Amino acid sequence: MSKIxxxxxxxxxxxxxxMSPYLPITADEIATQxxxxxxxxxxxxxxxxxxxxxxxxxxxxxxFMGFLPRISAATDAVLNLSTGGSAVMSLNDRLAAPRAVxxxxxxxxxxxxxxxxxxxxxxxxxxxxxxxxxxxxxxxDLVFKNTPRDIATILHDLGQERGARFxxxxxDMSHLTMLRHFADRGLVExxxxxxxxxxxLGGMGPDPENLTHMVHLADRLFxxxxxxxxxxxxxxxxxxxxxxxxxxxxxxxxxEDNLMLSKGVLAKCSADQVTKIRRIVDEMGRIxxxxxxxxxxxGLKGAATTAI
Ligand code: KMH
Ligand code: ZN
Numbered sequence: 473m474s475k476i477x478x479x480x481x482x483x484x485x486x487x488x489x490x491m492s493p494y495l496p497i498t499a500d501e502i503a504t505q506x507x508x509x510x511x512x513x514x515x516x517x518x519x520x521x522x523x524x525x526x527x528x529x530x531x532x533x534x535x536f537m538g539f540l541p542r543i544s545a546a547t548d549a550v551l552n553l554s555t556g557g558s559a560v561m562s563l564n565d566r567l568a569a570p571r572a573v574x575x576x577x578x579x580x581x582x583x584x585x586x587x588x589x590x591x592x593x594x595x596x597x598x599x600x601x602x603x604x605x606x607x608x609x610x611x612x613d614l615v616f617k618n619t620p621r622d623i624a625t626i627l628h629d630l631g632q633e634r635g636a637r638f639x640x641x642x643x644d645m646s647h648l649t650m651l652r653h654f655a656d657r658g659l660v661e662x663x664x665x666x667x668x669x670x671x672x673l674g675g676m677g678p679d680p681e682n683l684t685h686m687v688h689l690a691d692r693l694f695x696x697x698x699x700x701x702x703x704x705x706x707x708x709x710x711x712x713x714x715x716x717x718x719x720x721x722x723x724x725x726x727x728e729d730n731l732m733l734s735k736g737v738l739a740k741c742s743a744d745q746v747t748k749i750r751r752i753v754d755e756m757g758r759i760x761x762x763x764x765x766x767x768x769x770x771g772l773k774g775a776a777t778t779a780i
């Protein structure tokens with residue numbers, strides 16, 4: 473089996489500050505948690521920004537530039553910028569930082585879907601900020617828009633024009649068909665790095681059968697032209713990542729996807745989840761890839777050509 477790629481997603485746009493005091497919000501917090509995650513063994517850092525005053529997901533270039541140079545000065549980890557941003561943002565807002573920064577890697581969500589966060593409302597006793605409750609509640613009528621035109625725009629602006637490669641986030645079978653479609657149109661070349669996403673309300677559930685099915689389908693569609701990684705939301709994070717590792721796949725952890733370290737214990741930082749999955753994959757004989765090995769495996773352009 474090839475070396476294992478550990479991606480760590482540091483803060484995301486799903487969790488809100490009232491859910492955990494450890495969710496990184498400020499540039500300092502995002503930079504520190506990113507550097508610690510890289511030191512713990514993450515070769516790829518998946519990054520979103522937040523407004524430091526409110527903790528709200530932000531698309532502002534200045535918020536990204538508050539932490540990107542600090543992370544790149546301290547570690548050679550691959551910096552992967554989200555193009556999903558938050559489902560409440562317009563596509564142009566979501567792309568502001570990736571367009572400005574021309575990163576080596578970007579996320580790319582492969583279909584339009586529901587992205588429902590409202591069940592979390594009942595679990596929060598005390599709210600830190602006014603925006604959080606309506607933000608979560610209104611997700612019962614929220615469309616995470618990733619139309620073929622949106623996907624083509626991202627492939628063109630970030631991939632063809634700026635040389636980024638992608639973490640193709642696939643929440644359902646249909647998203648693999650969509651990736652095949654864009655490969656057939658010649659908008660993207662292999663090897664494809666496919667992130668199977670489990671446990672988002674609106675996407676596929678966190679069942680082992682779903683993972684094996686996605687792998688069979690991807691084998692049929694892409695043959696040996698792809699590698700897969702797994703992220704699963706909440707308590708399914710480590711079990712599903714472990715299953716991916718056992719199948720020869722790659723893993724993603726981090727507070728974007730799960731705030732806990734174990735049952736009833738909040739993770740104090742993403743690095744603790746990296747250390748945990750590292751321990752598990754180590755027992756399987758899987759060796760974590762270094763950032764430069766990740767670059768070679770994924771065909772990345774290198775950190776020197778970004779505007780960070
Ligand atoms: N939070 C993940 C379920 C993106 O940044 O493009 C989805 C995600 C989307 O990572
Ligand atoms: Zn993300």
